[in-house]
Amino acid sequence: MAINRSRLDKFLSERFNIKRKDVRLLLAQKRVLVDEQLALDVDLIIDTFSLITVDGEIVQNNQAKYVMLHKPVGVVSATKDDIHQTVIDLLDFPYKHSLHIAGRLDLNSSGLLLLTNDSRWSEKLSKPNSKVAKIYQVTLGNKLTNDMISAFLTGMYFEFENITTKPAKLEILSEHIARVELVEGKYHQIKRMFGRFRNPVVKLHRQSIGSLALDENLKPGESRELSSFEVNSI
Structure with a gap:
């Protein structure tokens, strides 16, 4: 599995098919966690193995093997x-x-x-x-x-x-x-x-x-x- 690195806002925008400004709103509302930490920065860099949850639902949970x-x-x-x-x-x-x-x-x-x-x-x-x-x-x-x-x-x-x-x-x-x-x-x-x-x-x-x-x-x-x-x- 290639380790794909991306900005958090780009990842969520593509995943949910929403605009980047809507991703900013998700973050401002404190609805997004990255590796069990509250994510507030749209510029945050995530990768293939970052654990990402939105409203308590797992969006990405790839494990390195x-x-x-x-x-x-x-x-x-x-x-x-x-x-x-x-x-x-x-x-x-x-x-x-x-x-x-x-x-x-x-x-x-x-x-x-x-x-x-x-x-x-x-x-x-x-x-x-x-x-x-x-x-x-x-x-x-x-x-x-x-x-x-x-x-x-x-x-x-x-x-x-x-x-x-x-x-x-x-x-x-x-x-x-x-x-x-x-x-x-x-x-x-x-x-x-x-x-x-x-x-x-x-x-x-x-x-x-x-x-x-x-x-x-x-x-x-x-x-x-x-x-x-x-x-x-x-």
Whole structure:
């Protein structure tokens, strides 16, 4: 859900199909509350999630929703798809069709996926200058080597987009398993970076976004709402 901002008088004028001067009268008569506070200013800026009541009747009461999903392999990160099952199909919330995805995972990747109807929150997560770290566990087809660590940390140039990736941390956990930490998410970035070493990615699992880790109690395909603390932590 896009966060639409508007002047209160414009919103009420359009909602009730009345003139702006009639909205001023409503406010002067103290008949309008915004977020349970008396609204007297026609210039007051409201948004999608402002609670608005007129004469005690709710005019707008949209709630921001935040969901964590353990995305399984084989499910597409989309709201609609004619071929594959989507992450929306996995959800069991009445508001699920109002959600959008905050940071996608490709079809063959698994792990932490966040969904919300709050576009300001999702934009904050995705902006490069926000530097929200994402951690992945990666299983490779061939053995890992120490020279990969410095290559990831230096950044790699991709000619097609004319970009150089930001420094990424690579930790070798075993011969074929690594932990990778990124602060960006270019198209198939991890697969392409390991591709420079002709080392195919066999499994890609996102463990965390910022300080928010995938709930270990969630099985693949399961989801739950985030707590207020979790929402504000990233």
